Amino acid sequence: MKVYNKTLLNEYHQSLTYDDISLIPTEISRMKSRKVVDTSVQFLGLKLSLPVISSPMETVTGIEMAGELNSLGCLGIVNRFDSSLDEILKSKSNGNKINAISVALNTPLDTIKKLSEGKKVICIDTANANNLEVLKKTELLKNNLKTKIMVGNIAHGASLKRLVDAGADAVRVGIGSGSVCSTSIHTGIGIGQVSSLLDVFFARQNQKLKIAIIADGGIKGAGDIAKAIAVGADVVMLGRLLAGTRETPGEVIRYKDQLWKKYRGSASFGVKMKNEFIEGEETMVAYKGPVKNVVDSISDGLRSSMSYMNCQTIDELRNAETFSVLSNYSFLERLPKT
Numbered sequence: 001m002k003v004y005n006k007t008l009l010n011e012y013h014q015s016l017t018y019d020d021i022s023l024i025p026t027e028i029s030r031m032k033s034r035k036v037v038d039t040s041v042q043f044l045g046l047k048l049s050l051p052v053i054s055s056p057m058e059t060v061t062g063i064e065m066a067g068e069l070n071s072l073g074c075l076g077i078v079n080r081f082d083s084s085l086d087e088i089l090k091s092k093s094n095g096n097k098i099n100a101i102s103v104a105l106n107t108p109l110d111t112i113k114k115l116s117e118g119k120k121v122i123c124i125d126t127a128n129a130n131n132l133e134v135l136k137k138t139e140l141l142k143n144n145l146k147t148k149i150m151v152g153n154i155a156h157g158a159s160l161k162r163l164v165d166a167g168a169d170a171v172r173v174g175i176g177s178g179s180v181c182s183t184s185i186h187t188g189i190g191i192g193q194v195s196s197l198l199d200v201f202f203a204r205q206n207q208k209l210k211i212a213i214i215a216d217g218g219i220k221g222a223g224d225i226a227k228a229i230a231v232g233a234d235v236v237m238l239g240r241l242l243a244g245t246r247e248t249p250g251e252v253i254r255y256k257d258q259l260w261k262k263y264r265g266s267a268s269f270g271v272k273m274k275n276e277f278i279e280g281e282e283t284m285v286a287y288k289g290p291v292k293n294v295v296d297s298i299s300d301g302l303r304s305s306m307s308y309m310n311c312q313t314i315d316e317l318r319n320a321e322t323f324s325v326l327s328n329y330s331f332l333e334r335l336p337k338t
Contacts, residue, residue: 005321006231010198012325017192018224019331021231024322027310034303038313040073043212043235044121044148044169046099049073050299051229051314053214055239056080056102056125059263062249063087065242065291067097072295075235077123077150080104084249089114100150105137109144116147121170123150128175130159135166142167153216155189155196157203164209172237173200174217193218194231201232222301230309230320239263244285245294252287259287 003024009016031037041051053075054061061069063084066076077100078084088098089111100121103112116122122145124137129151141149151163152172163171176190193215200213215233219225225236242248243263253260264282288294311317324330 001324004323004325006198006201006323009194009231009323009325010202012195015192016194016325018194018218018220018227020192020326021194021227022324022326022330022334023227023230023305023309023320024324025308025310026322029307029310031307031310031312034300034307036312037303037306039299039302039306041235041314043075044150046075046120048075048235050295050302051225051233051235052295052298053077053100053235053237054242055216055237056123057239057243057264059250059261060239060242060248063098065245065247065249066100068247068291069295070097070099072292074295075100075121077102077121080107080125085115105133109140112141113145116145119147121148121150123152125152127153129154129163129168129171135162138163138166138168150214152214154200155191157200160200160203160209160211161207164211168211170212170214170234171200172214172216173197173233174215176217194227197228197231197233204232222298223305225298225302226305226309226317229314229317230323232318234318240285241298242291242294244288245291246287246289247291253284255284260284261287 040047040049050073054065054069054077056077056079058079058081061076061079063078066078069076078098080102085101099119100123101115101119102123102125105126112122122141124134126134134151138149138151148169149167150170151168153175154171154173155175173196174193197215204211212234213232214235214237215228216237219236219238219241228236240263244261248261250262263285306317309317309320
């Protein structure tokens with residue numbers, strides 16, 4: 001079996017995603033238990049106890065979710081569709097609980113200035129950051145605000161320097177990989193998340209750029225989070241994994257003796273509510289209870305992965321250089337059998 005480092009993975013002849021690779025523990029672990037592992041990170045001036053941020057999706061992050069994630073040591077980005085933005089403008093007490101919000105390209109600067117008061121991060125929420133209007137908006141906000149600017153999304157590092165030059169402090173990496181995203185089907189755009197992250201990681205390294213990398217899309221569990229960080233992500237953005245929890249916007253629905261909540265992409269018809277080009281799907285996810293349960297499970301899984309890999313810190317995990325590429329049957333072998 002061939003052991004791949006990041007360079008070899010980046011040069012692999014096919015596009016790779018999380019299910020295509022596995023971490024390989026090659027060192028004797030010095031960790032007595034997963035409890036001694038430190039999962040904290042510094043991200044855009046914030047100290048997070050877990051490298052997790054929530055997607056600014058309408059059915060994932062409103063004020064309640066952002067506030068709860070903040071208390072759990074993660075970062076919640078209030079979505080730009082939610083009436084929560086109006087609440088933030090009206091109530092400083094709500095605003096003080098929120099560290100990050102998302103805005104659209106056409107959100108007026110005056111409104112963004114009001115929304116950004118007391119916030120650490122502004123996310124320009126677009127599907128494609130390889131766009132002149134995104135560059136212009138990034139530069140405008142950077143010149144007028146003191147907050148950090150997050151942009152997205154990209155699938156390749158070719159435009160990374162232009163984004164940095166425009167003032168971007170962080171970039172969301174991933175196009176078409178979200179569970180309710182149909183961009184790749186409708187447009188033919190997008191590559192595997194592992195290959196996307198590696199390409200952006202090496203673009204940043206080779207050009208000596210200062211910008212945080214956010215793995216956005218395709219995360220199914222803590223194992224994928226560990227893989228994302230190991231191939232270069234600074235933090236991961238979660239949508240479906242957090243969907244269906246008590247703190248997400250929307251009502252709990254009872255159907256066939258089970259509880260559910262709605263989950264839909266930002267470009268779905270239910271969000272747009274008009275006949276535009278649709279790049280997102282709508283579905284229902286089982287009700288999961290408090291988001292704390294999900295965060296705790298992620299923390300436990302990530303700590304275990306780091307313990308296997310002899311990594312006491314996230315920085316050590318980010319320096320991992322031992323990976324395998326799985327055959328289809330190798331991947332299937334790892335799935336629980338019922």
